[in-house]
Amino acid sequence: MALETGTRLGPYEIVEAVGAGGMGEVYRAHDTRLDRTVAVKVLAEHMAADPDLRQRLEREAKAVSSLSHPHVCALYDVGHEDGVDYLVMEFLEGESMADRLAKGPLPVEELLRIAIQIADALEKAHRSGIIHRDLKPANIMLTREGAKLLDFGLAKARPPISASDADLTATPTESQPLTAAGTVLGTYQYMAPEQLECKEIDARTDIFALGAVLYEMATGQRAFGGDSAASLIAGIMHEQPQPASQVRPMTPPALDRVIQTCLAKDPDDRWQTAHDVKLQLQWIAEG
Numbered sequence: 202m203a204l205e206t207g208t209r210l211g212p213y214e215i216v217e218a219v220g221a222g223g224m225g226e227v228y229r230a231h232d233t234r235l236d237r238t239v240a241v242k243v244l245a246e247h248m249a250a251d252p253d254l255r256q257r258l259e260r261e262a263k264a265v266s267s268l269s270h271p272h273v274c275a276l277y278d279v280g281h282e283d284g285v286d287y288l289v290m291e292f293l294e295g296e297s298m299a300d301r302l303a304k305g306p307l308p309v310e311e312l313l314r315i316a317i318q319i320a321d322a323l324e325k326a327h328r329s330g331i332i333h334r335d336l337k338p339a340n341i342m343l344t345r346e347g348a349k350l351l352d353f354g355l356a357k358a359r360p361p362i363s364a365s366d367a368d369l370t371a372t373p374t375e376s377q378p379l380t381a382a383g384t385v386l387g388t389y390q391y392m393a394p395e396q397l398e399c400k401e402i403d404a405r406t407d408i409f410a411l412g413a414v415l416y417e418m419a420t421g422q423r424a425f426g427g428d429s430a431a432s433l434i435a436g437i438m439h440e441q442p443q444p445a446s447q448v449r450p451m452t453p454p455a456l457d458r459v460i461q462t463c464l465a466k467d468p469d470d471r472w473q474t475a476h477d478v479k480l481q482l483q484w485i486a487e488g
Contacts, residue, residue, distance in 0.1 A: 203218065203226065204218075204226075204228060204243065204285075209282075210230075210241060210243075210280060210282045210285060210287055211278075211280045211282050212232060212233045212234040213230040213231070213232055213233070213239060213241050213280075213287075213289060214230055214231045214233055215228050215229075215230050215241065216228065216229045216230055216231055216238075217229050219240070224242060224244060224245060224248065224352065225242050225243045225244045225245040225248070225287075226242070226243050226245075227240055227241070227242045227243075228240070228241045228242075228243070229241075229292060230289075232289075238292045239277060239289050239290065239291070239292050240289070240290045240291065240292040240293070241287050241288070241289055241290075242287060242288045242289075242290065243285055243286070243287045244258070244285075244286040244287060244288070248286070255286060258279075258286075259279055262276060262279045262288060263279075264329070264330070264331055265331060265353055267329070268325065268326055268329055268331060268353065270321075270322050270325045270326070271346065271347065272318045272319065272321060272322040272347055272348055272349055272350060273322050273325070273326065273349065273350050273353050274290055274291050274293060274342065274349045274350060274351045274352075274353065275290065275291040276288060276289070276290050276291075276353075277289045277290060277291065290351075291349075293342045293344050293349055293351075294344060294345070295342050295343045295344035295345070295349075296342070296343055297338065297339055297340075297341065297342055297343070298315075298338035298339070298341035298342070298343060298348075298414070298418070299337075299338035299339040299341075301338075301343055302338055302417055302418065302421060305421045306417075306418065306419055306420055306421035306449060307418045307419070309419075309451060309452065309453065309456070310486075312415070312418045312419060312456075313456075313482055313485060313486040314347075314486070315341075315343070315347070315348045315418070316411075316415055316418070316482050317479055317482045317483055317486065318347050318348040319341065319348055319350065319411065319414075320411065320475045320476075320478045320479035320482060321475075321479055322348075322350050322353075323336075323350075323404075323407055323408075323411065323475035323478075324474065324475040324476045324479060326353060327404040327407070327474065327475055331353065332402065332403065332404055332406065332407055333350065333352075333353055333407050333410070334396075334402065334406065334407070335352060335388070335391075335410075336350070336391060336407050336410035336411060336414060337388050337390070337391045337410065337413075337414065338414060338417060339388075340352050341414070389425075389430055389433050389434065389437070390413060390423050390424070390425055390426075390433065391409075391410040391413045391414065392409075392410070392437065393405075393406045393409035393410065393437075393468070394409075394437060394438050394466050395468060396409075397434055397437065397438065398438075403468070404474065404475065405468040405471050405472075405473065406468070407475070408463050408471050408472055408474075408475060408478060409463060409464060409465075409468075409471065411463055411475070411478065412424070412459075412460050412461075412462075412463025412464040412471075413425070413463075413464065415456075415459070415460050415463065416442060416445055416460050416464070419445040419448075419449060419452050419456060419460070420445050420448040420449050420452075421449075422448060424442040424460075424464060425437050425440070425442060438466070439466075441461070441464065442464070444457045444461070445457050445460055453485055453488075455481070455484070455485045455488070456482075456485055458481075459472075459478065459481045459482065459485070463478065
């Protein structure tokens, strides 16, 4: 449901639409109460229509709102107005990592700086018991202050994952998550094997996604691809991507090791914490 300029949701006055995603549409808005610009995300109908889902979303939003970190987009408020459910977040100026990668891979120094910021944000969230579950370039915003992770933890409030019911004819380059109940949620290219198999998910699931993002940042190519969702999923489950240093020779071999360990099929074989990943990235940057 598109909102017109001037529409009021509580104290928030809609200014313009700025984007859309699996959870709903995003608008620039004016907080008339505190006189500041905010981002208002109006929840998609399939989320707003499910009372249990709305309740889970509100609980998760409360947890995320307490997560204060310079590289996590702040969540300010959750509201309901005239049948519309919405989230109010920090408004960020910049470009998404997805838009940046459309121009090509990142220089190694820039990659390491951003990667350390992302790993630091993940570490803070994981220590607070919050898992992102949908980490991907589209959920990373590049601003003057550095990288910011979007929709942090909110994916946890989405409907249950069911890989058996996934639409395997979906385009593998699908940029929007599949969010209908009974489908695989998230974006296939960045989903860990246990996520696709509907097994227990923990912080190491985010570490797999981080590895896929780092690979794309280093090479300009996705770690996993295929002509269909079925072949893409098979690749994630059974194949390893070509080392980043072979795709782009200027990539430090140590970064290859970090990425390949993140992308291990068995969670026990990955880096066990985002703190471990951050330390490795800092060591490479210092070298």
